[in-house]
Amino acid sequence: NAGVTQTPKFQVLKTGQSMTLQCAQDMNHNSMYWYRQDPGMGLRLIYYSASEGTTDKGEVPNGYNVSRLNKREFSLRLESAAPSQTSVYFCASSDMRTRQETQYFGPGTRLLVL
Amino acid sequence: AQTVTQSQPEMSVQEAETVTLSCTYDTSESDYYLFWYKQPPSRQMILVIRQEAYKQQNATENRFSVNFQKAAKSFSLKISDSQLGDAAMYFCAYNGNKLVFGAGTILRVKS
Numbered sequence: 001n002a003g004v005t006q007t008p009k010f011q012v013l014k015t016g017q018s019m020t021l022q023c024a025q026d027m028n029h030n031s032m033y034w035y036r037q038d039p040g041m042g043l044r045l046i047y048y049s050a051s052e053g054t055t056d057k058g059e060v061p062n063g064y065n066v067s068r069l070n071k072r073e074f075s076l077r078l079e080s081a082a083p084s085q086t087s088v089y090f091c092a093s094s095d096m097r098t099r100q101e102t103q104y105f106g107p108g109t110r111l112l113v114l
Numbered sequence: 115a116q117t118v119t120q121s122q123p124e125m126s127v128q129e130a131e132t133v134t135l136s137c138t139y140d141t142s143e144s145d146y147y148l149f150w151y152k153q154p155p156s157r158q159m160i161l162v163i164r165q166e167a168y169k170q171q172n173a174t175e176n177r178f179s180v181n182f183q184k185a186a187k188s189f190s191l192k193i194s195d196s197q198l199g200d201a202a203m204y205f206c207a208y209n210g211n212k213l214v215f216g217a218g219t220i221l222r223v224k225s
Contacts, residue, residue: 033213040217041217042118042205042207042214042215042216042217042218043159043205043213043215044215045212045213048212058212088157090159092159101147101209101213102149102161102164103213104161105151105158105159105160107156107157107158108157108158110157
């Protein structure tokens with residue numbers, strides 16, 4: 001039982017390049033989330049998916065797109081990377097999108113945009 | 115909008131002693147959940163403890179306990195018998211209909 005996994009662990013991009021961050025969970029959770037973590041700040045929600053087939057914007061969605069490929073996988077795409085998107089990205093999942101949810105996090109992807 | 119404030123950017127504690135990390139939040143809701151997450155240097159976010167707002171009893175998990183003051187909107191974390199492995203960044207988080215994090219407190223443990 002691996003929990004939440006993310007690939008890659010680290011990536012360097014040039015401004016304008018595109019890439020997709022992958023996330024998968026094996027806990028049979030309905031809800032999945034993408035966050036970014038910047039220095040001096042807590043995690044901020046980019047996008048979430050309450051269930052397979054649905055996605056919604058979070059606090060900081062600009063410059064990102066997501067795809068809920070199936071119940072296990074939730075990808076985050078940067079179409080044209082910008083230096084402001086240099087950050088650590090976390091994927092998380094939870095059993096249901098209610099107030100009782102405890103979110104379980106992946107190990108993070110460190111992204112550097114030059 | 116809900117906000118979470120951690121007023122201590124950094125704290126230090128001697129091994130085996132007790133330390134308390136502060137957290138306050140702002141909300142107009144009456145039903146919500148509060149969490150403390152630990153982030154060690156590995157960056158993995160680990161759930162430490164969870165508190166349901168409608169429960170008056172403070173949550174406890176082994177050496178970790180909270181002091182939840184609903185009227186004051188305060189949710190502090192107490193770590194007893196601190197260990198070297200407790201050194202990490204600690205995040206307080208509020209969940210009404212989405213999870214909102216504080217900026218974090220770095221905890222250093224001295225041997």
